[in-house]
Amino acid sequence: MNFKHKYFFLFPxxxxxxxxxIFPIIFVVRLSLSGWNSYNPGLDYIGLENYIRLFTDDPRFWESFFRLSFLSVTTVILQYVIGFALAHMVWKDIKFxxxxRVLFLVPMMTTPVIMTVIWRTFFHESLGPVNDLLSVFGVAPKWLTDPVIAKFTVIIVEVWQWTPFMFLLLLAGLLSLPKEPFLAAAIDGASPVRKFIYVTFPLMAPISIGAIIIRLIEASKIMDTVYVLTSGGPGTSTETSSFYIFIKGLREFQMGYAASMSFTYLIIMIISLTIIAKVLTKVLLKE
Amino acid sequence: MKTCLTAIISSLMIFSPMAYADKWSDQFPHIKATGDIPGDCSYEKMSKKNYKGKTLKINTHAIPVMGEPTALHAEQFEKLTGAKVEVTHTPAGDLYSKAMVPFQAGQAPYDVVFGFSNFINDWKRYLAPVPKKYMNSPEMKDVTKSHMGVSSWDGTMYQYPVDGDRHYLKYRKDVIDNPEMQKKYKADTGNELRVPRTWKEYAQMAKYFNDWDWDGDGEKEYGSAEVMKKDDLMFAAFFSRSVAYAKNPRTPGGFFFDLETMKPNINNPGFVEALTDWVEATKYVPPGGTNFGLGDEIGSFGGGQTLFSFSWDDAFIAAMQDDSPIKNKVGAAPLPGADKVWNRVSNSWENQYNQAPYIVWGWAVGVAKKSKVKDMAFDYLCFFSNGANHQADLAIGRFGVNPFKNSDFDPNIYINSMGWDPEIANSYTQTLLDMEKSNNRVFPLRVPGVFEFTSAVATGTSKALAGQLSPQEALDEVAKEWEAIVSRVGKKAVQDAYAVGVKMEDNKL
Amino acid sequence: MNKLYIFLKYFFIVVWTVFVVAPFLWALTTSFKDFQSVNGGVTYIPWVDFEPNLEGWKVLIKSPAKGGVDIIEPYFNSMFVTCTASLISIILGTLSAYALSRYTFKAGFVKNNDITFFFISQRIMPPIVLSIPFFLFLSSINLLDSLTGLIVVYIVLLMPIAVWIMVDFFNKVPREIDETALIDGCNPYQAFLKVVLPNSIPGLIVAGMFCIIFGWIDFFFAFILTFTEVQLLPVKIVALNSSVTPWWSLSASALVSVAPLIIVAFIVERYLSKGNLSGAIK
Structure with missing residues (x-):
């Protein structure tokens, strides 16, 4: 095809x-080589000092990164499974x-900064409805003050908010599937389960990979949820990379150091997402 | 001179609560209780200024605390001077960055910026000092010594005083002063039930009154509501608990650091004892209490859920609102002390009673150096805190404007305009006044990179509260972090800045 | 077997519905409470458990000098910025996505997939550190505190999503249909507009919806890059979050801010079903 055309499409x-x-990215790289902070704002040059500090003297960053990996992978898997199930359920004929379809989309449209405040009252251990209703059964989980349960509370809120994203993408995918393979399967008399495994799922694989990757990116930026629900507590048990970078950057104003963390984070994420995408392609598309 | 003025101002208030139907209070119902009060920035004086065509931009706190009075006085200021005033509202946690990003980028999108007094070191290079004219005004002469100190850096005032803040103890009077409860408590524990003098007493009472319905409203009540959520304010609660054990009036030269060597004191046995107490406190807070931020603390104590609370005025004011079921059932008292205090020079405990008020940071406001309308900005701030506005603001709990002028410590203000019991109003003003008079005050840490230091404290203490580390381990970690910050920032810079605060603590300024 | 499946299906849908709705119901009842009915213990039903009042809703339209936030202007600002930025992002993103789906690019080791990944990788960077560079960038082109400035920034946030989603959808539209169109005498642009695009409506709808949502709910950039002239809805609502957390007005505002998007959701749903044309393509 004509060369000129393809550039006309891509380049704008x-x-x-x-x-x-371009400017912001270059600036961040330069910033990461400077000691920009609250008392000394400016692009002085301190070499790799920030990176050395990050790699040798900051276990908290790495802890928060592994915590983030756990949280984002878990939430994305849950979102994918639930989102796919829901999309599949309301794909074909069903009452209402x-x-x-509209109702399942709504959670995604709430502003996280505001909605998480409501979740906080929802899970409030003495003034919230959850524990009040659960007290009938004589249990009172420490939703926000137990180091382990708090992680799951964060997951619950994230799943609530972002499952609709998966749901919508997968529903749109299902709705635009070609009809022929299904007709063929119907003629063969395939059971619904076999139909799903051999027809629906393979056809949905490309869009699934896209959806999972984009959700992994977004889920890794998890920030407002943690900030409002627990501020990373109890202790450091819900602190994620992005929240830690937020604390170092906008709270403590160690901008140079935060930039070096962000840049490191960016590199790690690009590498791991590339690997994840490759693996997913291999597994789901059987290439 | 000063006392004379104080007397005049307070006499104006006492004897004429409703009598001022002057032309200003007709036009501005906000000040109907007092009418215009003469002064350098009174309604009368402001109405003579003409700022037509000029715009004043302000960034203030969220509504209503501080945010509402800012907007209200802005509207009044517009009417009086013809200026245009634009106000934006920002949550407390974001005030710092909202102003800091443009400051560091060399800009001043706001003429007036609200923040906390402990921002002063980071902000002062971007702020204009308060001009002489205002320093000599009668309103300014009325500001207490502590709050002059908090607003100034080594004698130069950068933050215009509009509010006073400190931490003190709030307790349920209907329990502590109740003879039946006292008898019951004595029978069960062998101790007196009284306003706690030490943190150990506080803990014992809080534990005793935890998890049962002691006020008969059908809901369970708990011991204490405190800021334990790992956020910007947690460190302040920790310091409030530490001052009793670690601020020794006989060892001047630094509470947070040893000023001479800049070695952190934060992991000495005084602080460790306080943190041990605090870890113990997780047992007598309401369910979810270890995730309470300031808002939750206010809601919890103000809603009648707990026996004690300590921090800023808000929880007390919330409890004393007209619609509160515990109005006039709460009392104010100084922070508890301790029966022993650490002496870091002799490296030993001194077994004597010690109490230290924590003049914690609070609302502060400055004018940007790069502002093009500095005169108008200072006039606005002066107008904000003029006699009439200030008194009207004090009487509205949600405004979050608290006493910082000598004339504010008059119980009649609270009795007349807010309907407080005289006894409570007396204990409230007396508590605040005693803090001003104390010679063992602790001022907030105000050194370069202050947020790095306080954030390290929040992280460390939070780990201890969550049981991840023992108090000693947690504070050792904080001390190590502090040393790292000091060496990053530069020892000299931190030392010079800290010396200014120590001077105030050692009563030399 | 079939009955069990249907039972499970409806059971799951009901459970999920309850989960989705619960926080909204809680927000709805909370929005009618005041300080005492929030902090005095858990209450659910107005008039029975507590005396409802409208204060939480009233503050949304009161002026700040009277203790409100007046969200009307920010509401329209938010709509304008979101719609404009989404529209631009969709147009630019769709074009790029079409190119990446239909043509082969190669520059050294960089291939189509890498370019697609480049687009989406722009969303990886945590926004915090971008605050200062974006601030300086907008200030250098004099667009701080303006609607245009926010639109510029939002294009960066939204276009990657549009590209990423559209590439997938274009890939599913069979190549034969553009080829047929080209043979029939269309130029590439006509083929794109008249043949490919109408067959990608579900994708466009989904991408558009995501752009609108991500624009609408952004808080951070709207917060850092504006001062007094321009305020977007989330920033204005958060201005209520004072020392005493006003659960009631935050609840009311959460409901108010989600309302316009529900209308969008209905439109989306409608076109999603209608746009199911792929089956008709041979």
């Missing part, structure tokens, strides 16, 4: 993106189809 978007981002 690409150049706008690069045009807006339109109502459910």
């Amino acid at each position: 978007g690409l150049f706008v993106l690069i045009g807006i981002l 189809k339109r109502f459910f």
Whole structure:
């Protein structure tokens, strides 16, 4: 095909993106080599000092990174499974189809900063409805003050908020599937389970990979939820990388150091997402 | 001179609560209780200024605490001077970064920025000092010594005083002063039930009154509500508990650090004892209490859920609101002390009673150096805290404006305009006044990179509260972190800045 | 077997519905409470458990000098910024996605997939450290505290999503249909507009919806990059979060801020079903 055309399609978007981002990205890299902080704002040059500090003297960053990996992988898997199940359920004929389709989308549209405040009252251990209702059964989980349960509370809120994302992407995928393979399967008399495994799922694999990758990226930025629910507590048990970077950057104003953490984080994420994408492609598309 | 003025101002208030139907109070119902009070920035004086065509931009706290009075006085200021005032509201945790990002980028999008007094070291290079004219005004002369100190850096005032803040103890009077409860408590524990003088007493009472319905409202009550959530305010609660054990009036030269060597004191036995107490306290807070931020603390004590609370005024004021079921059932008292205090020079405990008020940081406001309308900005702030506005603001609990002028410590203000019991109003003003008079005060840490230090404290103490580390281990970790910060920032810089605070603590300023 | 499946299906849907709705119901009842009915113990039903009042809703339209936040102007600001940025992102993103789906690019080791990944990787960076560079960038082109400035930043946030989603959807539209169109005498742009695009409506709808949502709920950039002239809805609502957390007005505002998007959701649902044309393509 004609060469000129393809560039006409690609370049407007690409150049706008690069045009807006080039300065900020270069600035962040430069920032990470400086000691910019609250009392000494400026792009002085301190070499790799921030990186040395990060790699040799900051176990908290790495702890928070592993915690983040656990949280984001768990939430994304849950979101994918539940989202797929829901999409599959309201795909074909079901009573009140339109109502459910819209309802399941709503959580995603709430502003996290505000909605998490409501979740906080919801799980409030003495003034919230959850423990009040559970007291009928004589249990009172420490939703926000137990180091282990608090992690799951964060997961619950994240799953609530972002399962709709998976749901919508997968539902749209299901709705745009070609009809022929299903007709063929029907003629063969395949059971619903076999139909799902051999027809639906393979057809949905490409969009699934896309959805999982984008959710992994977004889930890793988890920030407002942690900040409002627990501020990373109890202790450091719900602190994630992005929250830790937030504390170092906008709270303590160690901008140089935060930039070096962000940049390191960016590199690690790009590498691991590439690997995850490769693995997913292999497993799901059987390439 | 000063006392004379104080007397005049307070006499104005006492004898004429409703009598001032002057032309200003007709126009501005906010000040109907007092009418305009003469002064350098009174309604009368402001109405003579003409700022037509000029715009004043302000960043203040969220509504209503501080945010509402800022907006209200902005509206009044617009009417009086013809200026245009634009106000934005920002949650407390974000005030620092909201102003700091543009400051560091060399800009001043706001003429007036609200923040906390402990930002002063980081902000002062971007703020304009308060001009002489205002320093000499009668309103300014009325500000207490502590709050002059908190607003100034080594004698130069950068933050215009508009509010006073400190930590003190709040307790349920209907329990502590109740003869039946006293008898019961004595019978069960062998001790007197009284306003706790030490943190150990506090703990014992809180534990005793934890997890049962002692006020007969059908809901369980608990011992104490405190800020334990790992956020920006947690460290302040910890220092409030530490001052009794670690601020020794006989060892001047630094509470947080040893000023001479800049070695952190934070892991000495005084602080460790306080943190041990605090870990114990997780047993007598309401369910979920270890995740309480300031808002939860206010809600919990103000809603009648706990026996004790200690921190800023808000919880007390919330409890004393008109619609509160515990109005006039709460009392104010100084922070508890301790029966022993650590002497870091002799490296030993001194077994004598010690109590130290924590003049914690509070609301502060400055004018940006790069502002093009500095005169108007200072006029606005002066107007904000003029006699009439200040008294009207004090009487509205949700405004979060608390006493910081000598004339504010008059119980009649609270009796007349807020309907407090005289006894409670007396104990409230007396508590605040005693803090001003004390010679063993602790001021907030105000050194370069202050948030790095306080954030390290929050992380460390939070780990101890969650049981991840023992108090000693946690504070050792904090001390190590503090040393690292000091060497990063530069020992000299931190030392010079800290010396200013120590001077105040050692009553030399 | 079939009955069990249907039972499980409805059971699961009901459970999920309860889970989705519960926080909203809690927000709804909380929005009618005041300080005492929030802090005096757990209550559920107005008039029975507590005396409802409208204060939580009233503060949303009162002026700040009277203790409210007046969200009306920010509401329209948010709508304007979100819609404009989404529209631009969708247009640019769709074009790029089409190129990445239909043509082969190669520059050294960089191939199509790498370019697609480059787009989406722009969303990985934690926004915190971008605050200062974006601030300086917008200030250098004089767009701080303006609607245009926010739109510029939001394009960066939203376009990667549009590209990422559209590439997947274009990949599913069979190549034969553009080829047929080209043979029939269309130029590539006509083929794209008249043949490919109408067949990708579900994708466009989904991408558009995500752009709108991500624009609408952003707090951070709207917070850092504006001062007094321009306020977006989340920033304005958070201005209520004072020392005493006003559960009631935050609850009311959560409901108010989600309302317009529910309308969008209905539209999306409608087109999603209608756009199911792929089956018709041979």
